[in-house]
Amino acid sequence: MKQTLNTSWNGNMQFDALVSGHHVIMDARAEVGGQDAGPRPKELMLASLAGCTGMDVISILKKMRVEPKTFNIRIEAELTEEHPKHYSGMHLIYEFSGDGLDEEKLRKAIDLSQDRYCGVSVVYRKAMPITYEIRIMENE
Structure with a gap:
């Protein structure tokens, strides 16, 4: 069974993964260019x-x-x-x-x-x- 997942770049270091219909926002700490808007x-x-x-x-x-x-x-x-x-x-x-x-x-x-x-x-x-x-x- 093949599964696919899409992850989109939101700018800076933030990415949005659409997982089972739910958005999972990932981001980096401010000191490395992120805004700490989500987990690593x-x-x-x-x-x-x-x-x-x-x-x-x-x-x-x-x-x-x-x-x-x-x-x-x-x-x-x-x-x-x-x-x-x-x-x-x-x-x-x-x-x-x-x-x-x-x-x-x-x-x-x-x-x-x-x-x-x-x-x-x-x-x-x-x-x-x-x-x-x-x-x-x-x-x-």
């Missing part, structure tokens, strides 16, 4: 990974009849110093809260996402190591 493209790589695996995990947990009260994914990424600057590794921190959460079920859902379902993760793992941890937060 590399940061969107992190958002893509978090969104992809997050949707998988929630879908799998629902099938397991596990409903977290809250779910958050933080990503710590190592950026190289030399050009072209790129991520050399990513560490995902899956944070859950809720009553009676079974860590083994959470781990199974994450492993299924990482190993079988999340296409973003599969591609990124070909370029760098990706690790993760699970944190079960106390209910407030």
Whole structure:
């Protein structure tokens, strides 16, 4: 299945990508000629990974009849110093809260996402190591 995406230059360092009918404005910081009107493209790589695996995990947990009260994914990424600057590794921190959460079920859902379902993760793992941890937060 072929997919296409159009990205238009809006002037200066700003670009507008039309993604699934939604405009995603990307821009650079002012010190490099942008107006800071949107996220940087590399940061969107992190958002893509978090969104992809997050949707998988929630879908799998629902099938397991596990409903977290809250779910958050933080990503710590190592950026190289030399050009072209790129991520050399990513560490995902899956944070859950809720009553009676079974860590083994959470781990199974994450492993299924990482190993079988999340296409973003599969591609990124070909370029760098990706690790993760699970944190079960106390209910407030």
